[in-house]
Amino acid sequence: MSFTNSSTAAGVHIPAKRNRTPKTASNSDSADERPFTTLRRNEDTGLQTPPPSSPTRPFPTNTESPSGSTPSIHPPAVSPPVGLAPGRQLRVIYLQNIRERYPDLDVSNFSDFDILTLAGIPYNGTLDSIHEWLAHKFRVAAEFVGSTERITATSKDTLDMIADFTGLKPEQNDPGVKLCAIAGSDYLMRLWPGSTEAREWCLDFIHSATREPVNSPFTFKLWIVPPSTVGYSSGPWQPAEAHRVYSLENRFGIRTKDITRGAEKFVLNDGQSYMFWRPAPYQSVQFTVPSRPLPVTVNNPNLVPVVSFE
Numbered sequence: 565m566s567f568t569n570s571s572t573a574a575g576v577h578i579p580a581k582r583n584r585t586p587k588t589a590s591n592s593d594s595a596d597e598r599p600f601t602t603l604r605r606n607e608d609t610g611l612q613t614p615p616p617s618s619p620t621r622p623f624p625t626n627t628e629s630p631s632g633s634t635p636s637i638h639p640p641a642v643s644p645p646v647g648l649a650p651g652r653q654l655r656v657i658y659l660q661n662i663r664e665r666y667p668d669l670d671v672s673n674f675s676d677f678d679i680l681t682l683a684g685i686p687y688n689g690t691l692d693s694i695h696e697w698l699a700h701k702f703r704v705a706a707e708f709v710g711s712t713e714r715i716t717a718t719s720k721d722t723l724d725m726i727a728d729f730t731g732l733k734p735e736q737n738d739p740g741v742k743l744c745a746i747a748g749s750d751y752l753m754r755l756w757p758g759s760t761e762a763r764e765w766c767l768d769f770i771h772s773a774t775r776e777p778v779n780s781p782f783t784f785k786l787w788i789v790p791p792s793t794v795g796y797s798s799g800p801w802q803p804a805e806a807h808r809v810y811s812l813e814n815r816f817g818i819r820t821k822d823i824t825r826g827a828e829k830f831v832l833n834d835g836q837s838y839m840f841w842r843p844a845p846y847q848s849v850q851f852t853v854p855s856r857p858l859p860v861t862v863n864n865p866n867l868v869p870v871v872s873f874e
Contacts, residue, residue: 565840565849567742567755655723657732658683669694676719677702730758730766730831731812733777742854745772748846751781755832755853763834765853777826780811782842786830789837789850809838 658679662671669691671679678698689697706712734741734756742755751769754777758764767786770777786809811830813823820828832838835855841848 565744565851567744567753567851567854569739569742652727652729652732653723654725654727655679657727657729658723660732666691666694675716676723677705677715680719680722728759728761730762730764731829733766733768733827733829743770744851747849749782751778753840757856758831760856763856765832765834767830767832768828777828779823779826779828780820785841787839787841789839 655676659671661683662669662679666682674682681698681701682694685701687694687697702712702715705715709715734754738756740757744753744755746753746769750772752772753767754770755765755767758766768777769779769781788806788809790806809830809832811820811823811828813828814820832853834853837850837852839848839850
């Protein structure tokens with residue numbers, strides 16, 4: 565079984581974590597889901613700022629929610645490693661999340677502070693009151709920080725950052741999307757790149773006619789095939805033993821039947837082979853996720869100066 569390049573339409577959903585075995589059994593496949601923000605947030609002001617060290621794979625906090633994720637944050641001036649696709653601006657990701665949650669809300673005149681606040685703090689009021697709520701948050705933040713200019717500048721700097729993420733569903737005509745038909749069904753498997761640093765990809769299912777994403781359309785199981793079984797060399801990010809893969813949502817404790825329509829996804833690894841199992845009379849198949857090139861400095865360590873500790 566192989567995937568072919570294709571451009572498709574899809575709904576937007578933001579979350580991701582590393583592939584780990586879930587504690588509870590589930591009806592479907594998975595990986596982890598990384599909640600929405602890796603930015604530190606002052607809950608009183610709503611103002612988000614980057615963490616001190618911007619870790620590559622930060623641990624989730626109790627302020628995170630299973631609606632989305634932004635694993636690794638980089639200043640926009642930093643170029644992506646050679647051979648790796650760049651990430652996406654946080655402003656774009658956050659606006660997509662807001663449009664998904666509030667489809668009737670006009671965000672064309674939103675300030676950067678408004679975007680950052682509404683994307684990171686739950687709002688339970690009406691759309692008519694949302695501007696008043698945002699204005700209140702801004703006044704509180706201004707009083708806390710002591711400078712409206714600083715709040716505006718910090719909001720802009722934050723949203724200008726580039727995120728290397730996993731879990732966001734692909735946009736229409738995304739050139740990175742690959743498709744594979746599922747025999748005996750009206751569905752396709754869809755594969756698209758996730759975080760380059762974590763060597764992750766995402767997989768979901770779409771209807772072959774409408775191209776709309778769907779959650780587990782039939783009974784199946786997704787299993788990792790160990791490198792030793794198929795005779796290929798593995799990377800350090802690839803598990804050495806066979807185990808079942810569960811959906812990102814399952815791994816965050818969301819039951820398959822409770823997952824938002826079309827939001828389900830599975831996190832896979834670069835160069836890893838998988839077994840897509842279906843009960844008889846259907847044929848189970850195997851496929852291998854593409855491998856993206858490593859940064860040039862990883863492939864050619866002699867190009868990097870050597871330092872020593874004393």
